[in-house]
Amino acid sequence: MEDVWDTIVIGGGQAGLASGYHLQKKGLRFLILEANEQALGSWPKYYDSLKLFSPARFSSLPGMKIPGDGDRYPLRDEVIRYLQEYAKQYRLPVITNQRVESVEKTGEAFMIRTISGEKYQSRTVINATGSFHHPFTPTIKGQEEFQGNILHSSEYRNPERFRNQRVVVVGRGNSAVQIAIELAEVCKTSLAVLRPVQLKRQRVWGQDLHFWIRVIGLDTFPFWRFGRNAPSSSSVIDLGQYKERLAAGKPDQKQMITSFYTDGVIWPDGTKEQVDTVIFATGYRPNLAFLRNIGALDSEGRPLQSAGISTTVPGLYYVGLEGQRSIASATLRGVGPDAKFVVRKLIRHLR
Template sequence: MTAQVDPVIIIGGGQSGLAAARAALDTGLRPVVLHAGAEPVGSWPDYYDSLTLFSPAGYSALPSMPFDGDPDRYPHRDEVTAYLRRYADALAVDIRTRTRAIAVHARAGGGYLVRTDAGDELPAAGVVATGSFGNPYLPTLPGQSEYGGDLRHVADYHCPDAYDGKRIVVVGAGNSAVQVAYELAPSAYVTLAAREPIRFLPQRIRGQDLHHWLRVTGGDRLPRAIITRLVRHATVLDTGRYRDAITSGRLPRRDMFTAFTPDGVLWRDGTVEQVDAVIFATGYRPDLDYLAPLATVDRGVPQQVDGISTTHPGLVYLGLEFQRSFASNTLRGVGRDAAHVMAALAAHADRRPRFFRQVRPTAPGAQRSTSPLHVDGATDGAGG
């Protein structure tokens, strides 16, 4: 009897994990997906109620399964959730829900051992660490622990109903910050606070959505080294309504406050304002605590190039911001990255380590994958 080959363990069953499972099948690997939630749809059901994709349906699908319906529409959060549910069902792979990976250890002789919160120890030929949307980033400011108002990350915001008539500060310069502030403004007193000016990209150019032009010009595929030079600030996709709201004063924008007070905030000009709630739309960080035994994460940032670990053969990443391109951590882009890292894992499984050798950095800074857009959450899960 032929011995059973250890599977590739994919940690996380959101859009990145599902794309990884598809690519694993395409390269002849046996994927097992571990997902902490009740169903493999990532964080999508938990995003705010009005969220829609920033890219049209025709540009937003994972490999091998387009969105149903009008390709020019912008699918709602619940449509994306249903789409991911169908995608997972169609994969017909081993997806273990309500199963959280808590530690990954290297095995003597190669491969890994993945420990779960159920006490299982799963041998793995390779490990795919996916996503960051389970780890919202909430910065700490002076006086924050004494603030008595409602303080939360946008990951915990759902709708404006609870904020009627209240004074709200929304922190951030990216899509979610501006969209949530705009949504709250008609029924609350809202200020948008950011460390930099709000920068806009037109949603449509010459009658076509921006993502059409990203595709035909190849902008979506520009390598990370170029993109991080070109895109150094958060940007907001806009049809004109957000810009008009800010320039007209209907949605006031101020430089970031410097500290909290017990009942509000201290603005940079020295004024104090009473504030009922502060909502941080400040992005996400890689959710990789389970890799601590491998010491492959440096100050929260994985040591990798193009999604391939520079320290541990057989370990790859998916869903990192600007992992290989502008679209890396979006529905429309993660499939390309999945194919790339799975080719590396297949080569590793065949004892062809060229993928892992070629990415070892030549300078210390090359080991750290960072994004200038982390500060204000330019990408936050809805990038299509």
């Protein structure tokens, strides 16, 4: 008879590690299955210069602060080192190179199968793969004819390969603006947007914006109690001279392209422009196909859940979904409280 765990956590990134922390505190028997060689989630895949939009003091996982000045904005590589140390400090039971292929349910137990052929049984499952594993790129007329490069922002690392090119970045969110401003230092860059970029000041009355978000309770406001996920913001936090650089046209903003042609893009006024590269900073979609056979997803592949608790499959939970319980749910600062809430519900189910 195979060992039956109290729970299996799928995903060893920030959401999986936070879940492991709270499961360990409650003395539960669990494993964390991580698809890659290290339990770092999507962080190694982000662009080199990525900077957190919230200061270190508001960006830690439960039980361990990000070291250093709490008012600074940690870079990608700092977060990667922090996650490595977090897993070591708490000796979390992470098994790497275990990409989940399917989840089945037989009676009260779950059977988790991985691509490598391993099988795990558990009484409950926490899906902690988050919302950032399946890059979304819209289809635009003429795209297949374009002879230049089309990338998703998940493939962007640094500006060097684009030096002296003509680049269009599609999007108006934090990543789109940060990438476009960086590119504008080495090449002619435009942001293709449906509406102009809306900026938020990073500091208000001497405090970081996230201080005030926490003071007024917006960071943890329980939108889920009203039957809906937390809204996502389309505003961009100005991490330094964004307003001045956009005003100077480095990068400039243009109304969203209508189509491609062989050598470039076509703007709404009909102008054709030769372009070398188009980068879509158009976000991600959940990639949860391994949960489809147990009736956990809707027709578009989105999880049927409320506040991280499956509404169709008893014993199935989520941590790290965007808007799951608050506007912070998919962030370093948000996965800890969500994991604590989910583990409390999971224990009630086990009892």
